[in-house]
Amino acid sequence: MGQPPAGGAVIAFAAPAFLVAGLLAALVPVALHLIRRRPPSSAPLPTQRFLTEDARNAVRVSRPTDLLLLALRMLLLALAGAALARPAWLPAPEGTSEIVLLDRGAAMSGGAWARAVGEARRALLDAEGSARGELVVFDTAATHVPRRRVTPALFDSLAAARPSSDRVDYAAALRSIRGASRELRGADSVRVTMLTVPRWGGWSAGMAPLRRAAWPGALAMPELGAARPAPADPASADSASTDATAADSADDAPRRAMVVASGRGGQFAAPALEATGWRVARTPGVDALPTEGAGLYVVLARTAPAVAAELRRRAEGGATVVVARDAVTEEVRGMIPWTGFALDDRAPGGIFLDPELRIDGASNGVRGRPAEGARVIAAWDDGRPAASAISLGRGCVVFAGTDLEGGGLPFSASFPRLLDRLGRGCESSAAPSADADRPLDAGARAVLRGEGPAVVAASAVEGAGGGVQLGRWLMAAALAVALIETFVAYRRRTA
Amino acid sequence: MSASADFLPPRLLERLGGLEIVAKTVVRGFQAGIHRSPLRGAGEDFAKHRDYQQGDDLRYLDWKLYARTDRLYVREFEERSNLQAYLVVDASASMDYAGEGGVSKLRYATYAAAALAHLMMGAGDAVGLASFGAEPRLLAGPRSRRGHLHDLLLNLERLKAGGSGDVADVLDRVGSAMPRGGRVVLFSDLLEEDDGAALAAACGRLRARGDEVIVLRVLTPEESGEAAPGAGLYFDPEHPARVLPAAPRQDPGYVRRVGAYYASLADRLRERGVEYVPLSTATPVEEALVAWVNRRRGAP
Numbered sequence: 001m002g003q004p005p006a007g008g009a010v011i012a013f014a015a016p017a018f019l020v021a022g023l024l025a026a027l028v029p030v031a032l033h034l035i036r037r038r039p040p041s042s043a044p045l046p047t048q049r050f051l052t053e054d055a056r057n058a059v060r061v062s063r064p065t066d067l068l069l070l071a072l073r074m075l076l077l078a079l080a081g082a083a084l085a086r087p088a089w090l091p092a093p094e095g096t097s098e099i100v101l102l103d104r105g106a107a108m109s110g111g112a113w114a115r116a117v118g119e120a121r122r123a124l125l126d127a128e129g130s131a132r133g134e135l136v137v138f139d140t141a142a143t144h145v146p147r148r149r150v151t152p153a154l155f156d157s158l159a160a161a162r163p164s165s166d167r168v169d170y171a172a173a174l175r176s177i178r179g180a181s182r183e184l185r186g187a188d189s190v191r192v193t194m195l196t197v198p199r200w201g202g203w204s205a206g207m208a209p210l211r212r213a214a215w216p217g218a219l220a221m222p223e224l225g226a227a228r229p230a231p232a233d234p235a236s237a238d239s240a241s242t243d244a245t246a247a248d249s250a251d252d253a254p255r256r257a258m259v260v261a262s263g264r265g266g267q268f269a270a271p272a273l274e275a276t277g278w279r280v281a282r283t284p285g286v287d288a289l290p291t292e293g294a295g296l297y298v299v300l301a302r303t304a305p306a307v308a309a310e311l312r313r314r315a316e317g318g319a320t321v322v323v324a325r326d327a328v329t330e331e332v333r334g335m336i337p338w339t340g341f342a343l344d345d346r347a348p349g350g351i352f353l354d355p356e357l358r359i360d361g362a363s364n365g366v367r368g369r370p371a372e373g374a375r376v377i378a379a380w381d382d383g384r385p386a387a388s389a390i391s392l393g394r395g396c397v398v399f400a401g402t403d404l405e406g407g408g409l410p411f412s413a414s415f416p417r418l419l420d421r422l423g424r425g426c427e428s429s430a431a432p433s434a435d436a437d438r439p440l441d442a443g444a445r446a447v448l449r450g451e452g453p454a455v456v457a458a459s460a461v462e463g464a465g466g467g468v469q470l471g472r473w474l475m476a477a478a479l480a481v482a483l484i485e486t487f488v489a490y491r492r493r494t495a
Numbered sequence: 496m497s498a499s500a501d502f503l504p505p506r507l508l509e510r511l512g513g514l515e516i517v518a519k520t521v522v523r524g525f526q527a528g529i530h531r532s533p534l535r536g537a538g539e540d541f542a543k544h545r546d547y548q549q550g551d552d553l554r555y556l557d558w559k560l561y562a563r564t565d566r567l568y569v570r571e572f573e574e575r576s577n578l579q580a581y582l583v584v585d586a587s588a589s590m591d592y593a594g595e596g597g598v599s600k601l602r603y604a605t606y607a608a609a610a611l612a613h614l615m616m617g618a619g620d621a622v623g624l625a626s627f628g629a630e631p632r633l634l635a636g637p638r639s640r641r642g643h644l645h646d647l648l649l650n651l652e653r654l655k656a657g658g659s660g661d662v663a664d665v666l667d668r669v670g671s672a673m674p675r676g677g678r679v680v681l682f683s684d685l686l687e688e689d690d691g692a693a694l695a696a697a698c699g700r701l702r703a704r705g706d707e708v709i710v711l712r713v714l715t716p717e718e719s720g721e722a723a724p725g726a727g728l729y730f731d732p733e734h735p736a737r738v739l740p741a742a743p744r745q746d747p748g749y750v751r752r753v754g755a756y757y758a759s760l761a762d763r764l765r766e767r768g769v770e771y772v773p774l775s776t777a778t779p780v781e782e783a784l785v786a787w788v789n790r791r792r793g794a795p
Binding site: 041042043044045046047049050051052053054055056086 | 567589592666674684718724726727728729730731732733735737738740741742743745746748749752753756
């Protein structure tokens with residue numbers, strides 16, 4: 001089905017041959033009635049000798065005897081043909097239409113909100129004040145504003161209102177694009193603009209694949225100014241990244257981690273943790289813990305019962321204890337968030353920590369399931385839980401269902417992120433540990449902005465510019481006609 | 496007879512069942528409709544007097560009794576007849592034709608013949624039965640004994656239409672099987688190949704013998720043209736191979752030709768002293784018989 005022609009609304013057919021076939025088929029019942037000529041049946045008449053021959057009566061032209069049934073049958077065939085032709089009502093073309101995602105979360109306080117509303121007004125209203133696109137207002141949820149309500153008065157009221165105190169959820173905004181695009185029936189192309197002051201608070205796990213699925217092009221994200229000083233050159237992702245990294249560095253003091261292992265254990269885990277910003281120490285053995293405390297203990301080997309008890313105490317005091325599969329002892333088993341623990345030496349496949357982080361190379365796993373109240377923080381390829389976390393006192397205990405330094409796992413580029421994620425096991429999301437008000441760094445902005453053209457052809461967007469599909473309604477009408485025809489034919493036969 | 500609405504339509508007669516019931520029903524209606532018995536003839540014996548009623552034949556007034564009593568009485572006679580009669584029913588294929596929603600001509604003729612047999616045997620006449628269709632047949636000789644009526648009705652009931660009969664042949668056979676001075680009543684549609692020449696000749700021969708000959712022509716409204724059928728292909732049941740496309744309803748010549756045929760045939764029959772009675776299957780049997788008898792007796 002091509003683009004609608006310039007001018008008014010039209011009915012377009014994706015497969016017009018079916019329409020022609022249906023109309024021709026509708027003529028068949030008429031043709032059968034009109035074309036068929038056959039001799040009339042002869043009748044006795046004893047006074048036949050007194051008749052004069054009338055050759056016009058030598059053949060009989062059949063006429064439709066039941067016009068209602070004939071009409072129903074023709075209608076049925078025509079409707080079926082029209083339905084198979086996949087008709088669609090296409091409104092008058094509108095050119096490029098806009099979808100504006102307006103953030104009204106807490107981050108929009110100050111002048112950002114007024115500027116965002118102004119941007120939305122400019123994008124959505126033409127000179128006459130008529131809407132030329134769809135407006136979605138979002139914070140933790142997205143609300144699609146019907147086009148008839150997108151008026152200058154709406155923007156006046158939005159400008160007068162204050163943004164909400166809720167955090168935002170960019171995932172909700174991205175998911176709303178598809179619904180909004182379906183309303184753009186006359187658009188030949190679509191541009192999506194997100195008006196927000198990007199904050200980590202709106203970020204959530206799986207943002208990158210969600211972003212790719214939500215919209216095939218790039219989002220326009222005009223700079224609205226933020227509570228924090230904007231980068232000197234907002235267009236430069238590199239400089240923004242540099243600034244954000246600098247800010248992160250200023251906020252994050254190195255955190256202390258301890259790798260509990262024996263022998264050469266911890267030779268991969270320790271540097272991996274250091275790569276993600278931890279200041280790491282290694283215990284000399286598994287029989288005792290240094291008195292100096294740490295925020296994170298990564299237990300890679302079986303420990304003495306006293307050490308296990310000490311780890312529990314430190315977890316209750318606020319530390320996070322990550323226990324690998326090979327470190328589980330009877331004493332530790334009561335602490336880890338796992339039930340039905342049993343070794344399984346088969347290679348379990350890759351580990352998913354979130355939709356964006358998958359690590360291959362695990363050489364073994366365990367059977368069992370997370371304990372009651374524990375949270376699954378990683379899963380195997382087949383969906384079975386791979387790691388779980390549970391709060392213990394003021395701290396956290398994490399169980400990793402594989403040998404963290406076994407197989408090819410330590411050689412994966414994502415190994416440091418795996419350990420970092422396990423070390424934050426009781427945190428609620430995969431977002432960086434910085435607070436939600438921290439601005440998105442350049443990489444996250446790039447993910448949110450996406451790649452591709454800023455203006456996307458409507459034909460590339462499912463549902464957009466496709467008009468109203470009429471095929472299923474015509475098929476339903478054909479079924480209704482078929483039922484009526486059956487009923488009428490039955491009545492005729494039994495009358 | 497007060498109103499023709501009292502007569503039963505032939506279609507209704509068919510539902511009565513056996514021919515005996517039909518005959519009695521027809522005769523009852525017939526007797527209620529006639530002004531007096533058509534079969535009262537010579538050779539009657541005095542039975543009794545009764546009061547004169549309007550319509551009685553003045554010839555039977557007893558004037559002597561009137562002179563003595565100053566009241567009008569008519570003399571009644573016991574009917575006694577030596578008349579021998581033959582009912583000849585056409586059972587050729589064309590008689591099977593019924594038209595639209597009516598009874599077949601054969602069925603109609605059967606009703607009329609049964610009624611006449613009932614009447615005539617009631618009057619003491621000896622009645623026989625003959626038919627012609629596939630072949631001419633003398634089905635029952637003239638008898639007047641009790642129970643013969645049942646035989647006649649049974650034979651009438653069994654008649655099946657078929658073939659193209661030879662009416663002259665059966666009339667000649669009837670003539671030879673019956674003493675002179677008898678009565679022959681023919682029920683037929685009179686559709687003869689020779690335009691009725693042989694029929695007229697046979698009737699003439701019977702008349703020459705001194706027989707009374709009555710021809711009751713039975714025809715459907717479709718045949719007579721009163722309700723001619725629409726356009727189509729038509730064949731003569733006696734010659735089914737000859738199919739003719741025609742539109743009788745739109746053909747004014749059809750009625751004219753049918754009428755001319757029967758008028759010509761009627762003229763020839765009347766020339767020979769044959770009583771010709773046209774009947775239509777659309778008319779109730781007893782009504783047709785009453786009209787005929789009344790007409791015969793000169794009543795209005």
